[in-house]
Amino acid sequence: MAKTEKTLDDLFLHTLKDIYYAEKQILKALPKMAKNAESEELKAAFETHREQTQGQIERLEEVFKMLGKPARGVACEAINGIIEEGKELMEDFADSPALDAGILAAAQAVEHYEITRYGSLRTWANELGMKDAAKLFDATLKEEKDTDLLLSRMAESRVNVKAA
């Protein structure tokens, strides 16, 4: 029997599961990053982002509901690799004045992964006529971009001045 041809709906669902898994991994990683960060400002940023991440997971669950599918993740090697690199960095740079600069960079790698995936999902939701889903992705995308911008500003200001 020939394989059923996959469509954009399949790609959409697959990527939804991918980012659902990724968000859950990020939710687990954020408290560790907050704990390791030295700067209070950075700790606070991670705590805020943890709360946002919980809301983002709920938005994804809404989209699964719209599709009439159970909310389920699928292992995402990309986020696993990004988080693993962050962990190694926190070990290698423990007690280093450059620790926070490294944690910031690791967090920005996470943000950019989310930005790219939500960007694709938003485009596809629009193409598939799922305007409500597109709006949810758009809201998350705005949060991710704001977080990335905040982290960039922090990287450019105090953390690196301290580390240099």
Added chain:
Amino acid sequence: MAKTEKTLDDLFLHTLKDIYYAEKQILKALPKMAKNAESEELKAAFETHREQTQGQIERLEEVFKMLGKPARGVACEAINGIIEEGKELMEDFADSPALDAGILAAAQAVEHYEITRYGSLRTWANELGMKDAAKLFDATLKEEKDTDLLLSRMAESRVNVKAA
């Protein structure tokens, strides 16, 4: 003996090696993505980006030279995971009308990884007073952002319309 304390210079060199490895993996992955892409426009975009990537690798080699260090990569789990996901997608969506949409998304995940790493490197180069290195990273960053924008436009226009 106590471990020598790591500084921002160490973080900079480590990340330089990380992106050097990543660029080399990307250079190998791009022809495969071009080969799998159905759209001529997408194939051409990957070919152009392959040439850019070669130039970006040369810029990294210049920075290694500025540091008086051999140009050497260090395994980067993040890019390995991102590329692996792209490969799986190309297999799962072979002969699917959504193949190009998926390849585009995979390529954008690669771009965003590069954007975040070059952004951190540029910030650190400035902090470390390496203005010439910062300029090289800035040139690459501009290319990566342009490529991402081009891919976004392609995703929003024909590829997805075809796949929907």
